[in-house]
Amino acid sequence: MIVLTGGGTGGHLNIVKCLLESAVKKNLDCIYIGSENGQDKAWFANEERFKTKYFLSSTGVVNQSKLKKLKALKQILKLSFKCQKIFKEHSIKAVISVGGYSAAPASFGAIFARIPLFIHEQNSKSGSLNSFLKPFSKSFFSAFEKEVIPYPVGENFFTLARERKELKTIIFLGGSQGAKFINNLAIKLAPMLKEKGVKIIHQCGREDYELCEKAYKELNVNVDLFAFHNDLASKMKEADLAISRAGASTLFELCANTLPTIFIPYPYAAKNHQFFNAKFLQDRALCQIFTQEQCQNEMTFLNSIFTMNLKYISQKLQGVTQKNGADLMLERVLNSL
Structure with missing residues (x-):
């Protein structure tokens, strides 16, 4: 034992x-x-x-x-x-x-x-x-x-992997406890994404669920909003791009699901480890990293969303980890x- x-x-x-x-x-x-x-x-x-x-x-x-x-x-x-x-x-x-x-x-x-x-x-x-x-x-x-x-990554993240080619749906991920910064960013970008015909999936954490729900209603934007999900792989499968914190488990789940990602590392993580987690992929040209400060320039951030080579990154992510x-x-x- x-x-x-x-x-x-x-x-x-x-x-x-x-x-x-x-x-x-x-x-x-x-x-x-x-x-x-x-x-x-x-x-x-x-x-x-x-x-x-x-x-x-x-x-x-x-x-x-x-x-x-x-x-x-x-x-x-x-x-x-x-x-x-x-x-x-x-x-x-x-x-x-x-x-x-x-x-x-x-x-x-x-x-x-x-x-x-x-x-x-x-x-x-x-x-x-x-x-x-x-x-x-x-x-x-x-x-x-x-x-x-x-x-170690759950097998369902690999099973539900698919090649991404076109941006139709974005998933915002703040980690298991949610992230206020990513929640606020998602709400700020929602009208512009709606205008471009991009659907939103958003894991917001339990603490901010009601605030996010109210904000999306006021914006008249339909969002697949949830606090926490026991089958996150199925939600990732629906998305063509993720905007996420860079905790290691989330990072490798995204790799297993071959889901291209823009990472916004949590700036107060010990030894800035979330930045270095994401840099592991950035050094291979397989993700983009934005600091929270850089996200303030909405047009630059939106440009990155719509210019990522989803097909190339999705294909290359297959070789990053194994099941x-x-x-x-x-x-x-x-x-x-």
């Missing part, structure tokens, strides 16, 4: 989900260790394919005051001993961390218990926890580093035990 740990946000949790699906195919039993905070419980509290789940009282350390950091670290240390008891109870052979603060107790617990720790770094710039733990891990997986492993990332990762873990 193995432990899958980590989360906090949709990007990390998507990887856990992919690894769980791969483990089920291999008849490999897994338990999940996450946090009471963040999105972990919302994703996995009712997930019956885990043998059992533990949601601990872990909290983040980054961007906290010195006192809060000390308290959080003390709590992580305390919870790591609890994790060691969990490992012993379930005869755990390996711990796979996908990062995020909720991975800290089980990751440190694995080191203290001398259980092999495997880490997946989702971003182009490693997070603080993963950077610290990397020397203690048995293997460190990344889609961005020299020793590349395909990024068996989670399977390969689990195979490497099992073969090294």
Whole structure:
């Protein structure tokens, strides 16, 4: 039996989900260790394919005051001993961390218990926890580093991929929690896109749903608006172009779906990792990147929307990633035990 740990946000949790699906195919039993905070419980509290789940009282350390950091670290240390008891109870052979603060107790617990720790770094710039733990891990997986492993992406994103040729529909994606800047941009561009005959799909997040719904009604623009969707691949399939944040999971889902994208990286992400995630594609001429400031020039932004070579980019995105990332990762873990 193995432990899958980590989360906090949709990007990390998507990887856990992919690894769980791969483990089920291999008849490999897994338990999940996450946090009471963040999105972990919302994703996995009712997930019956885990043998059992533990949601601990872990909290983040980054961007906290010195006192809060000390308290959080003390709590992580305390919870790591609890994790060691969990490992012993379930005869755990390996711990796979996908990062995020909720991975800290089980990751440190694995080191203290001398259980092999495997880490997946989702971003182009490693997070603080993963950077610290990397020397203690048995293997460190990344889609961005020299020793590349395909990024774990749900198979439906590949299955529903298609070649884009003509701009008929745009999807705005703000990530699993929505993004106010992208929501406001979508509303600002909506009348001009309507005039050009372009349909809009918009994932706006729960917090801004009512505001966005009201704004589109006032503009008299029909939009496929939703806060969150369990089958985002089907929504991507309908679109010919995406305007999106550049979280790693979203980026590779867009690649798997061969959907050309204009990325607007979240400017306050740790180590500016969203910009460097998107740069991975920009260096291959497979996307465009706009900063939030650059988006203020609406005509330049609109020009980019209507001049992207959708067919070329869509064809080339097919070679960026492959569908068996989670399977390969689990195979490497099992073969090294």
